[in-house]
Amino acid sequence: MYNLKVKKLNDDAIIPNFAHKGDAGMDLYSIEEVVIPPGETKLIKTGICIELPTMTEAQVRPRSGLALKHSVTVLNTPGTIDEGYRGELKIILINHGKNDFKVEKAYENCSNDSKTYL
Secondary structure, eight states, X not given: OOOOEEEESSTTOOOOBOSSTTOSSEEEEOSXXXXXOTTXXXXXXXXXXXXXXXXXXXXXXXXXXXXXXXXXXXXXXXXXXXXXXXXXXXXXXXXXXXXXXXXXXXXXXXXXXXXXXX
């Protein structure tokens, strides 16, 4: 495993972390409250940027509980973050449910899984 270089772009940003030993991905967090009405899509800001090692990509994947409990998922699953991208990580969430879904500040939206590619 390598050390992921992370830069906070916002004071409220939370550095990604593994919730449990052996987790495949690190949790990503929202820096703002956002309400996603049924059938709508919203862009969620994380307030961080990352620097990936050469020949790697990061993938943003939805949390299974988010989909099961609220019918909310990452629209472009998996969301690919290329090695050279240095902008803020943002998450595209869609609400397939029947009720508004509120993304709370510091809410765990999804996980970030880095992979080496050839």
